Each structure stands twice: as C-alpha cells, then as structure tokens.
Amino acid sequence: MSKIRISAVSYTNTKPFVYGLLKHPEFLEKIDLSLDIPAECAQKLIDDKADIGLVPVAALLKIPDYHIISDYCIGAVGPVNSVFIFSSKPIEDIQTIRLDKQSRTSNNLARVLLKNYWKKHPAIVETAEADAFVEIGDRTFGKKGSYAYEYDLAEEWMKFTGLPFAFAVWASNKPVSNSFVTEFNEVLKFGLNHRKEVIAELPKRNDFDLDDYLMSRIDYDLTAEKREALNRFLTMVKELD
C-alpha cells in the first residue's frame, strides 16, 4: 500500500502534533511526513503532492474536494502572539503594507480586517520600506515591543467578530478512510496531551514564553465557534478584490 503523504507546518505551534506522530512508529510507517512552511503546505495540497495537510484555511478555497478531517487545528481565542501587523504608524495612517511570503491565511486576515474592520485600503507592496508588514510564526518570537505599533491579528479578529479564529486545519484533498482518520486523530490527541514534554524539549528562550504560547495562546480545538469563524472568514476572503 502506498504511504499517505502528510504535510505539516514546520513552526513551533505544530510540534505537539509532530510529537504525537513520532511517538507512534507503527502509524508513522503508514505515512510520508514532510514539514513545510504554510505556503508550501497549501501548495502541496493544491497540486496533489500531499494527501493531507495542516492547511492554511485561506487555501481551502483552492482545493476543490477538501475534507476537514480533524477537530484539531491551529487556532486562537483572542491574542495568538505569533501573527502580527508590525507598523511604524497607527493602522489608520498606513499607506503601504508588505505581506508575509510564508503565509496564506494571515495575509488574507490582514486584508479582511483592513477592508472590513479598519476600513483602510493601503497599497500592498513588496518593498522593505513599507509602513507596516505582516509577520507570522516563530520569526515573530521575541519581537513584541520592538515596533511603534503592533496588532495581534487573532485579537483584532475577535474585536471585530466576537469569535475565535482558526488559522490552519487538518484537511485532505480527497476522501480518506474512516479508520485512518480515527487513528490519525488519536495520534494528534496524544501529542496535545503531552505538550509539557514538548515544551521541555524546546530550547529555552528568555524573550518569549513558550509555555504560555503552546498551553494557552494556541488553541487547538476546532470548536463550533471556530468553524463559524472559518465560514465567515472565507466568505470575506472571496469578497476581496
């Protein structure tokens, strides 16, 4: 039987899931696991170079036959502490913004919030001199407090909608057997239940609270409210020009 190709995200927030996979060698035998930045993970699912991925939700719109196969996700209820707009000016005054090439969801979240919440239309540029920029993942660790203005996008989304948010969900681009999905979710759950061990294995940092991040900021349950947020977000992404 050919192995099921799984693309997970290479950031720290995915490590509990990867821990679960690595601790189940017999399950690991059935899969071909790759760790990719979110933009690549999305592209692999779109191009059918992977069967299952921790897919940035904005990319679901480009996967014709997608199936959300897990009640676990990369989400947040309020501030997430790793998805920001960093800015030299208040958001009301920015003329230009640069997006993050590694991101699919957060770039769109920034655009959705600018249009519908802040009601601003800065030009999207690629130059280093932009007034503001989107940044996600581990590269943001320790940067809070370094910029004149900082906007946590999960926090801003909650102010806008009153809802939590899901950045990435486990999805397949084709039907997958129920037995595989059941086993996969058990393995993911094992990893989440052992987050303290995951944290203990990570290199210590004194500029970022990894315990708070993995135990409280990232919220891994894909609840009904997060699914509602997902639907509202995708509707607004479709309405972007």
Ligand SMILES: C=C(O[C@@H]1C=C(C(=O)O)C=C[C@H]1O)C(=O)O
């Ligand atoms: C909260 C985060 O969620 C991520 C953000 C993503 C995106 O913007 O496309 C995709 C996957 C998630 O890993 C983060 O990595 O900081």
